[in-house]
Amino acid sequence: MKITFDWLKDHLTTKLNEEQLLEKLTNIGLEVEAVQNLSIGLEKFKIAKIINTQRHPNADRLKLCDVNVGEKELKKVVCGADNAREGLITIYAYPGAIVPKTKTRLEVTKIRGVTSFGMLCSESELNLSDESQGIVELNSKKYEKNIGKSYFRKLNSNLIDLSITPNRPDCLGFRGIARDLAASGFGKLKYNKNKKINSKLKQYINVKIKKEKSQGCSIFGSCLIKNVKNTESPQWLKDKLISLGQKPISAIVDITNYVMLDINRPLHAYDADKISKGIIVRNSKSGEEFIALDNKQYKLENGMCVISDDKGVLGLGGIIGGTRSSTEFNTKNILLESAYFSPGSIRDTAKKLNIDTDAKFRFERGIDPLSIEDGLNKAAFLIRDICGGEISKIDIQRVGVHKKKVINFNPSTFKRITGFSISSKEMFKILQNLGFMIKKEKKNLRLEIPSWRPDVIGEIDVIEELVRISGYEKIKTLNPVKERIKPTLNRSQKLFHFMQRAIASKGYLEAITWSFTDSNYNNYFRGTNKEIKILNPISSELAVLRNSIFSNLIMYLNKNLDRGFKDLSIFEIGPIFTGNNPGQQNTVICALSAGKKSRSSWIEKERNVDIFDVKRDVVQTLVEAGFNSDNFFIDSETPNYFHPGKSGRLFLNKAKENVVAYFGEIHPTILKDLNLKTESLVGFEIFLDNLKFPKKTLNDQKTKFDVSDFQKSERDFAFIVSKEIKAQDLINAVSSVDKKLISNIKIFDVYEGENIPKDQKSIAINVTIQSFEKTLNDNDLENINNQIIDTVENKTGAKIRS
Amino acid sequence: MSDIKKIKDEFFQKLKGNLNLPELNEIKSNLFGKNGIISLQFKKIGSISENDRKKFASDLNKIKNELQDLINNKYNEIQNAEINKKLEKEKIDVTLPERNFVRGKIHPVSQTIDEISSIFSEIGFSVEEGPDVENEYNNFTALNTPDNHPARDMHDTFYLDEKRDKLLRTHTSPVQVRTMLNDKPPFKIIAPGRTYRSDSDQTHSPMFHQVEGLHIDKDINMGHLKGCLNYFIKEFFEVEKIRIRFRPSHFPFTEPSAEVDIGYEIKDGKIKIGEGDKWLEILGCGMVHPNVLKNVNVNPNHFQGYAFGIGIDRLAMLKYGINDLRSFFDCDYRWLNHFGFDPLDVPTNYRGLSR
Numbered sequence A: 001m002k003i004t005f006d007w008l009k010d011h012l013t014t015k016l017n018e019e020q021l022l023e024k025l026t027n028i029g030l031e032v033e034a035v036q037n038l039s040i041g042l043e044k045f046k047i048a049k050i051i052n053t054q055r056h057p058n059a060d061r062l063k064l065c066d067v068n069v070g071e072k073e074l075k076k077v078v079c080g081a082d083n084a085r086e087g088l089i090t091i092y093a094y095p096g097a098i099v100p101k102t103k104t105r106l107e108v109t110k111i112r113g114v115t116s117f118g119m120l121c122s123e124s125e126l127n128l129s130d131e132s133q134g135i136v137e138l139n140s141k142k143y144e145k146n147i148g149k150s151y152f153r154k155l156n157s158n159l160i161d162l163s164i165t166p167n168r169p170d171c172l173g174f175r176g177i178a179r180d181l182a183a184s185g186f187g188k189l190k191y192n193k194n195k196k197i198n199s200k201l202k203q204y205i206n207v208k209i210k211k212e213k214s215q216g217c218s219i220f221g222s223c224l225i226k227n228v229k230n231t232e233s234p235q236w237l238k239d240k241l242i243s244l245g246q247k248p249i250s251a252i253v254d255i256t257n258y259v260m261l262d263i264n265r266p267l268h269a270y271d272a273d274k275i276s277k278g279i280i281v282r283n284s285k286s287g288e289e290f291i292a293l294d295n296k297q298y299k300l301e302n303g304m305c306v307i308s309d310d311k312g313v314l315g316l317g318g319i320i321g322g323t324r325s326s327t328e329f330n331t332k333n334i335l336l337e338s339a340y341f342s343p344g345s346i347r348d349t350a351k352k353l354n355i356d357t358d359a360k361f362r363f364e365r366g367i368d369p370l371s372i373e374d375g376l377n378k379a380a381f382l383i384r385d386i387c388g389g390e391i392s393k394i395d396i397q398r399v400g401v402h403k404k405k406v407i408n409f410n411p412s413t414f415k416r417i418t419g420f421s422i423s424s425k426e427m428f429k430i431l432q433n434l435g436f437m438i439k440k441e442k443k444n445l446r447l448e449i450p451s452w453r454p455d456v457i458g459e460i461d462v463i464e465e466l467v468r469i470s471g472y473e474k475i476k477t478l479n480p481v482k483e484r485i486k487p488t489l490n491r492s493q494k495l496f497h498f499m500q501r502a503i504a505s506k507g508y509l510e511a512i513t514w515s516f517t518d519s520n521y522n523n524y525f526r527g528t529n530k531e532i533k534i535l536n537p538i539s540s541e542l543a544v545l546r547n548s549i550f551s552n553l554i555m556y557l558n559k560n561l562d563r564g565f566k567d568l569s570i571f572e573i574g575p576i577f578t579g580n581n582p583g584q585q586n587t588v589i590c591a592l593s594a595g596k597k598s599r600s601s602w603i604e605k606e607r608n609v610d611i612f613d614v615k616r617d618v619v620q621t622l623v624e625a626g627f628n629s630d631n632f633f634i635d636s637e638t639p640n641y642f643h644p645g646k647s648g649r650l651f652l653n654k655a656k657e658n659v660v661a662y663f664g665e666i667h668p669t670i671l672k673d674l675n676l677k678t679e680s681l682v683g684f685e686i687f688l689d690n691l692k693f694p695k696k697t698l699n700d701q702k703t704k705f706d707v708s709d710f711q712k713s714e715r716d717f718a719f720i721v722s723k724e725i726k727a728q729d730l731i732n733a734v735s736s737v738d739k740k741l742i743s744n745i746k747i748f749d750v751y752e753g754e755n756i757p758k759d760q761k762s763i764a765i766n767v768t769i770q771s772f773e774k775t776l777n778d779n780d781l782e783n784i785n786n787q788i789i790d791t792v793e794n795k796t797g798a799k800i801r802s
Numbered sequence B: 001m002s003d004i005k006k007i008k009d010e011f012f013q014k015l016k017g018n019l020n021l022p023e024l025n026e027i028k029s030n031l032f033g034k035n036g037i038i039s040l041q042f043k044k045i046g047s048i049s050e051n052d053r054k055k056f057a058s059d060l061n062k063i064k065n066e067l068q069d070l071i072n073n074k075y076n077e078i079q080n081a082e083i084n085k086k087l088e089k090e091k092i093d094v095t096l097p098e099r100n101f102v103r104g105k106i107h108p109v110s111q112t113i114d115e116i117s118s119i120f121s122e123i124g125f126s127v128e129e130g131p132d133v134e135n136e137y138n139n140f141t142a143l144n145t146p147d148n149h150p151a152r153d154m155h156d157t158f159y160l161d162e163k164r165d166k167l168l169r170t171h172t173s174p175v176q177v178r179t180m181l182n183d184k185p186p187f188k189i190i191a192p193g194r195t196y197r198s199d200s201d202q203t204h205s206p207m208f209h210q211v212e213g214l215h216i217d218k219d220i221n222m223g224h225l226k227g228c229l230n231y232f233i234k235e236f237f238e239v240e241k242i243r244i245r246f247r248p249s250h251f252p253f254t255e256p257s258a259e260v261d262i263g264y265e266i267k268d269g270k271i272k273i274g275e276g277d278k279w280l281e282i283l284g285c286g287m288v289h290p291n292v293l294k295n296v297n298v299n300p301n302h303f304q305g306y307a308f309g310i311g312i313d314r315l316a317m318l319k320y321g322i323n324d325l326r327s328f329f330d331c332d333y334r335w336l337n338h339f340g341f342d343p344l345d346v347p348t349n350y351r352g353l354s355r
Helices: A018-027 A140-146 A174-183 A235-243 A251-263 A343-353 A358-363 A369-387 A412-418 A424-433 A459-470 A491-504 A519-525 A550-562 A611-624 A668-673 A727-737 A778-796 B002-016 B021-032 B037-047 B050-089 B108-122 B150-154 B174-182 B222-237 B290-295 B312-320 B325-329 B333-339
Strands: A031-036 A045-056 A059-068 A075-079 A089-093 A109-111 A114-116 A159-163 A207-209 A217-226 A268-271 A279-283 A289-291 A297-299 A305-309 A312-316 A334-341 A395-398 A406-409 A437-441 A444-448 A568-577 A585-594 A633-635 A642-651 A661-666 A681-687 A713-722 A742-751 A760-769 B133-135 B166-168 B187-196 B207-217 B244-251 B254-267 B270-273 B278-288 B304-311
Touching: A018 A031, A018 A159, A018 A174, A018 B244, A045 A140, A075 A114, A089 A140, A174 A251, A174 A424, A207 A217, A207 A395, A217 A279, A217 A369, A235 A251, A251 A268, A251 A358, A251 A369, A289 A312, A305 A343, A334 A343, A334 A369, A343 A358, A406 A459, A412 A459, A412 B222, A424 A437, A424 A444, A424 A459, A459 B244, A459 B254, A491 A568, A491 A585, A491 A611, A519 A550, A550 A568, A550 A585, A550 A681, A568 B333, A585 A611, A611 A642, A611 A661, A611 A681, A661 A668, A713 A778, A727 A742, A727 A760, A727 A778, A760 A778, B002 B021, B002 B037, B002 B050, B021 B037, B021 B050, B037 B050, B108 B187, B108 B207, B108 B222, B108 B312, B174 B187, B174 B207, B174 B290, B207 B222, B207 B278, B207 B312, B222 B244, B222 B254, B222 B278, B222 B304, B222 B312, B244 B278, B270 B312, B278 B290, B278 B312, B304 B312, B312 B325
Parallel strands: A207 A279
Antiparallel strands: A031 A159, A045 A059, A045 A089, A059 A075, A109 A114, A217 A334, A217 A395, A268 A334, A279 A305, A289 A297, A305 A312, A406 A444, A437 A444, A568 A585, A585 A681, A633 A642, A642 A661, A661 A681, A713 A760, A742 A760, B133 B166, B187 B207, B207 B304, B244 B254, B254 B270, B254 B278, B278 B304
């Protein structure tokens, strides 16, 4: 809502200044968003006279004009308007002026090789009207003596832009704002005596509100003004509208706008002669059409509230009128409508048809149903004063009755909610000033709610009014109690934060990307999940919820590669989605690492990042988080976005209940399709929701500190095994021999090739043997050696290499 | 007697000369080996007359110790000489770069969430979470925002089904609903997380982060709300003095509602939070509306309290001088490196929120 202090003063007597006004408005919940001086720069638009014109040497349609702008020298201006001619008095804009319509700044420019100093303006460019054909033509009698003077009058009131919350329709008019200000002590609300229509002329156009289910209109007031002469608005009215940045159109339209802005009472003016046989307010039928004042054709659905006559729809009640019955400059007889439409019905219709108008904005928030006559009285008299004519009696049709809302208010609830108290006298004063009728009933107050306050329904709304007008600065600050009832984080939240930092500490930069993604990218990483579409995406590239974080991460990784980075490690921790129901999501850590390790290093040999880099990051992170790597089980079944031979999945144990992680090289086809230029791309996913916690805490899991001081021995073995056999199988076989004696197993060589049969490989392991009871003698060791060899050979089909 | 003296003189002489390691080893073995000169002398002790035995043994031991010391010194000398010789050769350019290291970073939004959690943890809030996909009831209806409420216009909602029942939550407030439905009062929680609105320009991004706060108990009033948020704002911005203003506003799910502004000024092109004369809105809050409490089966006659919602990204921007909201989600390597935090910088109360 845009206001000026000047206009407010029509309703408010105050000695305070604008600065105090701004502070007060914000303090009572009518937030000041911006203050603008509309006059700034307007002095750059001068009344000017074209002295001479000639054709532009390089363009048939352009003219070179010499313009008298009140200075000694004439200005040379290039102009394309047909009506630019010698002797015309028009409006000239200096270079540096901001064109009101386009908000662009004029510069001295060359147009087809000829320099133009400034511009001659059209009405549309100055927001004076929609007329864009030709430049402004000013009456030479009136303006001849004003050449060189500023065209616009200086406005003395700043434009104040208020952010009115949706619960306060009453403050969409000056009267309502003034009432709030007066209640808060900022001056006194003026008593504006409204003249009432007293006419013998009948309103002869028959109006009928059809009684039907979900009728959106409950009251329809109207009056006729006969034999008017629609004209330009008088200066005071134009000035009022211009001061709010609005464009005057014609007296009739300007008056209805003025009344709407002044007391938040939307009105609609029909050309009465264009209404065929009376008005019927009814629900629309599917397929009905009409052309609205925005010059668009609307096709209606069933059940929209329309104003119609026997020829069809005239307009959408409370939203927008139609062209068929619109007023024009030659309109003779006017029917003025002042009605009440229900917010729900308005909102439904506007949403379905996607229309947003000032009237709709007001009606959907709730218009004062008792303002119907005020609006008609105010507007009709103004029309008669400006356009002449004769006013008819007011006709009011209604279905149903308006009930007064009453609240029983217990004053003690005020302190319970706000923590401070105000005197009963103060309470009365505030409520009365806001328009409440108060009756004392024992401890309670019986409050009659003003008709313009649809938001006040219960006690809590009354408390809000009282605390808002008293001022929030009165609320005492109670310091918080430093007492914790529950741990701040639960175990899975702790794990989340731990893992997040554990991954980052391994050289990954944390990224946060959208939860939605490009369906093309998503398809590469969707696996067997269903695609989850967003009904109304912000763009086609962000049209689905992500089934994996990889889609976004790989896209952004690619952008960074394009920026010239080669060695990149990024990760994200966040949700992926498996369905469109609440809860069908998992928390995942997803990481990508591209390029080389030790690139161009003087000391270390560079190499591509590989699967064992990411495997380390996964395993180390899990170990740091408290999971026992001795139990981990790994196999090579992975989703299709990984390299089928160079990727793995990890389980916390052999039971293989839930996949905890995937890791490996990204499938080369994806790199090719997405045009990723990197030497190597590896990545991993850790599924946090699949990490089952041990029942004990990490602290309880720790066993007694127990170490052996007896001598330990190390033995090396080399086995020849089939290529199908996994290192994990070999290690498991060795450790199964004697879990007490075998304290460590290390693989120190894997070899395929010469001297090894095809389909087989050699794996060399180092085994540490140590007893807690004694120093092992040669015999003992020999025994274990043999057992190890036997077991491995039996379990894996390996042969010891001799 | 003279034997021992002779041995001593002879070997003292030898050990004074320039010896290398094998020569020294040979001398040692000649003296103390199985059949070494000294070893043989010891074997003689038994055959010496009782009168002389004591003195002989004592002299022999003395010489043995002297020779051993001499040999050990010589060993040291040789080893030191070798080390010194090696050191002469071993000189490198220490200004050559160290082995590569990589440094990971924590995203400023994550860091800010940790800071916020740390502050609220101090005053007894615990952290709750909720799903990103919500139903229309939890996101709007339960929060006193029925279908035709104009306040829904402020939320440009992403929908996931034709019936417009499934949506991406437009705020973290549905976590309030879930928390209260699942448990009994009192409640004292914060809920940080991702939120979504179909809005995209310089200052809006279709995804952003909020933290919801909720404190419900028997007698929690607006004074507690003011105290809690004053505390949070001072702790979070880590400035000595900061101007804070509560002003009335409207949200369907709280009443009375407030928006909170903090003071700031622009100094050398950078925003400075604290005592400046300009106001900046940073959060919305209010007393939980009785209708909301009824919807989650909490009796508003017995329990009451406040709720608040804060834009996390905006807080991070203000505290860490980040200008463009959209850069948070652009994943530019340079930006992540520049604004990211070291993973070891865990915000805690005792070590401080930030360094």
